[in-house]
Amino acid sequence: MEALRLEGLSKRYGRKPILVGISLSVRPGEVYALAGPNGSGKTTLIRLVTGLAFPSQGRAYLMGEDVHENPKARRHLGAVVEAPAAFYPYLTGRENLRMQAYLAGVRDESRISEVLARLRLLAVADQKVGSYSLGQRQRLGLAAALLHRPKVLVLDEPTSGLDPEGVELVHGLLQELAQEGVAVLLSTHHLQEVSRYAHKVGILGGGRLLDEVRLEGREVFRLEAEPLEGALALLKTVPQVTHPRLQGRAIFFEGDPEPALQALLREGYRVKALHPQGFDLMAYYQERVKHA
Numbered sequence: 001m002e003a004l005r006l007e008g009l010s011k012r013y014g015r016k017p018i019l020v021g022i023s024l025s026v027r028p029g030e031v032y033a034l035a036g037p038n039g040s041g042k043t044t045l046i047r048l049v050t051g052l053a054f055p056s057q058g059r060a061y062l063m064g065e066d067v068h069e070n071p072k073a074r075r076h077l078g079a080v081v082e083a084p085a086a087f088y089p090y091l092t093g094r095e096n097l098r099m100q101a102y103l104a105g106v107r108d109e110s111r112i113s114e115v116l117a118r119l120r121l122l123a124v125a126d127q128k129v130g131s132y133s134l135g136q137r138q139r140l141g142l143a144a145a146l147l148h149r150p151k152v153l154v155l156d157e158p159t160s161g162l163d164p165e166g167v168e169l170v171h172g173l174l175q176e177l178a179q180e181g182v183a184v185l186l187s188t189h190h191l192q193e194v195s196r197y198a199h200k201v202g203i204l205g206g207g208r209l210l211d212e213v214r215l216e217g218r219e220v221f222r223l224e225a226e227p228l229e230g231a232l233a234l235l236k237t238v239p240q241v242t243h244p245r246l247q248g249r250a251i252f253f254e255g256d257p258e259p260a261l262q263a264l265l266r267e268g269y270r271v272k273a274l275h276p277q278g279f280d281l282m283a284y285y286q287e288r289v290k291h292a
C-alpha cells in the first residue's frame with residue numbers, strides 16, 4: 001500500500017488557481033522530492049498534505065486514511081512545515097520535546113534523547129531554545145517530528161538555513177529513515193543533493209505536476225551526431241528510446257542505445273560519440289521548466 005497518496009488535489013485562493021489536479025504517491029521507504037521554481041506551489045501542496053490547508057478539490061490519504069475527512073490520519077504523519085518550527089523559547093530543547101512527546105502520547109523518555117542524538121542536539125539539549133541558532137531550532141523541529149515514529153514524513157525545505165554539516169546530517173538522516181521504511185515527501189531547491197538518494201522527483205510548474213522523474217537505476221546516454229536536430233527528431237521515432245532531449249551540443253536519451261545507433265547509421269547520420277553518463281537532474285529540471 002502507498003503510505004501517501006494524493007488524488008487530483010487542487011487549490012485556489014479566491015479565483016486564483018494555485019494547484020491544479022496534483023496526483024502522486026509515495027510508498028514506504030521511498031523519498032519523493034518536490035522541485036519547482038519560486039511560487040510554483042510546493043509549500044501550498046505540503047500544507048494540503050499535512051491537513052493545514054483544505055483542498056478546493058481532490059483528496060490526500062495517509063496510510064489509506066483521508067487527511068481532511070479524518071483528522072486522526074495525522075497520527076501517521078511527522079511534519080515540519082514552518083521553518084523554524086515554533087518552540088517555547090524559555091524552555092530547553094529537551095523540555096520542549098518532552099511536552100510535544102506528552103501531547104503525541106509518547107511516554108518513553110529515552111525516545112527524547114534518541115531523537116536529540118539523531119539530530120546531534122544532545123550538547124545543547126538542556127539550554128533554553130531562545131539561545132538556539134536558527135539551524136539548531138530547525139534540527140529541533142525535525143527531532144520533534146520524529147518523536148512518535150511517523151510512517152510518513154513531510155518536510156518543507158528541510159535544509160534551508162542549515163550549515164553544510166547540518167545539510168549533510170539531514171540528508172543522511174532522511175536516507176536512513178527511508179531505509180527504515182518511512183515514506184518521505186520533501187520540497188527542495190537543492191536538486192543536486194537530493195538526487196543522490198531521492199527515488200522520485202516531482203517537478204511543479206504553474207501549479208501543475210509537469211513531470212515525475214524516477215531516479216533509481218537510471219542510465220542516460222550522451223550522443224553527438226550530425227546534423228543534431230535531425231538526429232533528435234529521428235530518435236523520437238525509435239520506440240526503445242525514451243526522453244530524448246537536446247542539452248548544449250549533444251542529445252541525451254534513455255532506453256536502449258543499440259536500436260538508436262542502428263537507426264542513426266541507417267539514415268546516414270554521422271555519429272561522433274555515444275556513451276553512457278550519470279543522470280543530470282539539474283540539467284533535466286532546467287530543460288523541463290524552460291519548456292513548460
Ligand SMILES: Nc1ncnc2c1ncn2[C@@H]1O[C@H](COP(=O)(O)OP(=O)(O)OP(=O)(O)O)[C@@H](O)[C@H]1O
Nearest residue numbers: 013016018036037038039040041042043044045187
Ligand atoms: N494564503 C494565500 N493566499 C493567496 N495566495 C497564496 C496564499 N498562499 C500562497 N499563495 C500563492 O500561491 C502561489 C504558490 O506559493 P507557494 O508558497 O506554495 O510556492 P512555493 O513553490 O513553495 O514557493 P517557494 O519556492 O518560493 O517557497 C504563490 O503565487 C503565492 O503567492
